[in-house]
Amino acid sequence: MAYQTRPVEQARPLEQAPLEFPYIGDVSxxxxxxxxxxxxxxxxxxxxxxxxxxFVAMKLILMDQEKEGFPITALREIKILQELRHDNIVRLxxxxxxxxxxxxxxxxxxxxxxCDHDLAGVLRNAHVKFSLGHIKSIMQQLLDGxxxxxxxxxxxxDIKSANILIxxxxxxxxxxxxxxxxxxxxxxxxxxxxxxxVVTLWYRPPELxxxxxxxxPAIDMWGVGCIFAEMWIRSPIxxxxxxxHQLELISHLCGSIEPSVWPSVTKLPFYxxxxxxxxxxxxxQDRMKPYIQEPLALDLIDKLLTLDPKLRIDxxxxxxxxxFYSEPPLAELKPLLSKYxxxxxxxxxSRNAHNQxxxxxxxxxxxxxxxxxxxxxxxx
Amino acid sequence: MTSLSTITDDxxxxxxxxxxxxxxxxKLRLSIVTTxxxxxxxxxxxxxxxxxxxxxxxxxATALSLASKYEEEHVKIRDLINVTYRTLxxxxxxxxxSNEYYRLRNTLVDCELFLIRILGFHFQFNHPNKYLLHYLDxxxxxxxxxxxxxxxxxxxxIDIAMSILQDTYYDFTLIKDxxxxxxxxxxxxxxxxxxxxxxxxxxxxxxxxxxxxVFSSSMTNxxxxxxxxxxxxxxxxxxxxxEHSSSIKSH
Numbered sequence: 001m002a003y004q005t006r007p008v009e010q011a012r013p014l015e016q017a018p019l020e021f022p023y024i025g026d027v028s029x030x031x032x033x034x035x036x037x038x039x040x041x042x043x044x045x046x047x048x049x050x051x052x053x054x055f056v057a058m059k060l061i062l063m064d065q066e067k068e069g070f071p072i073t074a075l076r077e078i079k080i081l082q083e084l085r086h087d088n089i090v091r092l093x094x095x096x097x098x099x100x101x102x103x104x105x106x107x108x109x110x111x112x113x114x115c116d117h118d119l120a121g122v123l124r125n126a127h128v129k130f131s132l133g134h135i136k137s138i139m140q141q142l143l144d145g146x147x148x149x150x151x152x153x154x155x156x157x158d159i160k161s162a163n164i165l166i167x168x169x170x171x172x173x174x175x176x177x178x179x180x181x182x183x184x185x186x187x188x189x190x191x192x193x194x195x196x197x198v199v200t201l202w203y204r205p206p207e208l209x210x211x212x213x214x215x216x217p218a219i220d221m222w223g224v225g226c227i228f229a230e231m232w233i234r235s236p237i238x239x240x241x242x243x244x245h246q247l248e249l250i251s252h253l254c255g256s257i258e259p260s261v262w263p264s265v266t267k268l269p270f271y272x273x274x275x276x277x278x279x280x281x282x283x284x285q286d287r288m289k290p291y292i293q294e295p296l297a298l299d300l301i302d303k304l305l306t307l308d309p310k311l312r313i314d315x316x317x318x319x320x321x322x323x324f325y326s327e328p329p330l331a332e333l334k335p336l337l338s339k340y341x342x343x344x345x346x347x348x349x350s351r352n353a354h355n356q357x358x359x360x361x362x363x364x365x366x367x368x369x370x371x372x373x374x375x376x377x378x379x380x
Numbered sequence: 381m382t383s384l385s386t387i388t389d390d391x392x393x394x395x396x397x398x399x400x401x402x403x404x405x406x407k408l409r410l411s412i413v414t415t416x417x418x419x420x421x422x423x424x425x426x427x428x429x430x431x432x433x434x435x436x437x438x439x440x441a442t443a444l445s446l447a448s449k450y451e452e453e454h455v456k457i458r459d460l461i462n463v464t465y466r467t468l469x470x471x472x473x474x475x476x477x478s479n480e481y482y483r484l485r486n487t488l489v490d491c492e493l494f495l496i497r498i499l500g501f502h503f504q505f506n507h508p509n510k511y512l513l514h515y516l517d518x519x520x521x522x523x524x525x526x527x528x529x530x531x532x533x534x535x536x537x538i539d540i541a542m543s544i545l546q547d548t549y550y551d552f553t554l555i556k557d558x559x560x561x562x563x564x565x566x567x568x569x570x571x572x573x574x575x576x577x578x579x580x581x582x583x584x585x586x587x588x589x590x591x592x593x594v595f596s597s598s599m600t601n602x603x604x605x606x607x608x609x610x611x612x613x614x615x616x617x618x619x620x621x622x623e624h625s626s627s628i629k630s631h
Contacts, residue, residue, distance in 0.1 A: 024500050047458055069449075069488060072452075072454055075449050
């Protein structure tokens with residue numbers, strides 16, 4: 001148990017070390033190198049451990065709501081990361097604190113193992129060309145990680161390509177458990193009331209957009225479907241600019257949201273409040289066929305992007321899909337990725353900023369706001 | 381190691397605090413697991429801060445706050461401060477939003493960070509609860525207790541087991557020196573002896589160890605005797621200590 005294994009010298013009584021902070025590691029043992037991530041959650045830095053020379057990723061724990069004390073979300077993230085140990089889950093090395101200055105309380109940092117790339121960064125780099133074997137390997141590892149967390153009654157709630165890290169050895173790691181939650185399995189007479197304002201809009205499943213509060217692992221599987229298609233399309237496939245717009249994009253791709261394909265949808269709070277496109281045909285396969293030649297991949301994407309969360313394929317069944325057991329076999333990612341320096345979305349976006357602006361302008365000219373982002377030409 | 385049948389002064393002080401925590405937890409309607417986690421956090425931190433004059437009631441309130449967050453039973457900090465304050469000072473007027481309230485809140489927030497550091501972010505504790513329930517469930521099936529058997533108004537059996545378990549959290553020795561599986565087994569043994577329950581295949585006292593070994597192969601008669609001794613000691617002294625401390629309060 002923790003208190004028995006702690007080195008004795010750390011257990012000094014308080015008054016002997018009034019200005020020091022015993023008990024947990026000091027963040028100054030890591031040397032900051034570069035900023036590699038930025039989001040609503042805060043900043044992530046690449047750092048080097050001065051003792052071991054290993055690279056680590058350092059993430060500040062935000063403590064804005066000091067009114068309620070240490071944030072429950074951070075505690076949740078720590079709890080989940082401590083309990084989960086899996087090859088495809090990012091490993092938490094320790095939690096550190098900074099020295100306190102006069103004006104403020106000390107800050108806490110997560111220290112993670114360092115991964116060279118994030119999937120969003122890799123996908124935005126047009127030089128990286130995936131074979132079908134590579135894509136199978138990435139998707140299988142992603143599903144392996146998700147299968148593991150779902151089996152442990154945890155849902156991630158922020159699946160997107162920027163939260164999927166890949167080491168230079170080609171091992172995929174699911175990261176950012178800042179929104180993750182332990183869920184209770186459904187009970188007949190009990191309705192969970194989780195917040196539905198989770199998951200980045202472009203990867204948000206229809207049930208959350210319609211206000212479902214008693215959701216489950218299926219919300220992560222929708223994100224997997226989006227990422228799956230993104231592997232070929234190379235940018236997020238449905239880039240809505242509001243909840244309403246996102247639902248329109250979904251309807252245009254997956255067909256109208258109606259009770260005939262999703263019986264319980266009528267019970268969702270916003271189903272009657274929002275105007276949903278009518279008479280749309282489901283055309284996931286048709287629209288993606290030009291970019292994705294592999295029929296088994298199309299089939300799996302189709303099952304992942306199922307509107308009704310009850311019918312959506314789960315991680316276990318997705319892993320058993322023929323896609324992973326057909327020719328060509330899974331390919332090692334290491335030879336492909338070790339050729340490149342670090343690729344992070346933050347960096348790739350600024351590198352491609354000019355490029356993107358041009359694309360944006362073109363998109364504006366074409367004025368097709370309601371069409372999912374399937375480019376008119378293959379990107380590669 | 382201190383003797384199992386005696387209680388130190390420091391342990392007596394803790395009984396008062398744990399009793400205070402249980403009272404606050406009940407008022408805040410915290411679940412038994414959250415309450416138990418709070419007790420464990422308090423015990424661990426308190427043992428680090430031994431020989432300091434760190435205020436034990438602040439420690440207790442902070443442990444409740446952290447446990448409520450960790451076990452996903454979040455209590456608003458305002459409620460927590462009000463309840464802990466009123467329980468400690470039943471004669472004073474309600475705490476208004478005032479400078480004093482803000483001072484208490486700041487102290488609590490600072491103290492939270494302090495305890496988090498002491499624990500090194502390790503809050504998880506393997507509680508005996510789940511073992512107790514599983515063992516009891518398995519054992520009653522083996523005993524073939526049916527609804528017609530008097531004690532099989534079984535809710536009582538579970539309730540009593542859980543009450544005894546909750547009372548073990550008064551004592552840090554029981555928490556830190558014994559495995560949760562062993563604690564659970566001993567509590568079931570106490571139930572069996574108390575209610576004269578019969579276990580098929582057990583004809584004399586020495587044979588009880590057989591079913592215990594099924595649940596936990598590391599269980600021994602020595603451990604059984606140690607834990608029973610300690611639980612009895614706790615019961616003996618907790619009551620005395622609390623009577624003593626409340627008689628001091630009322631004077």
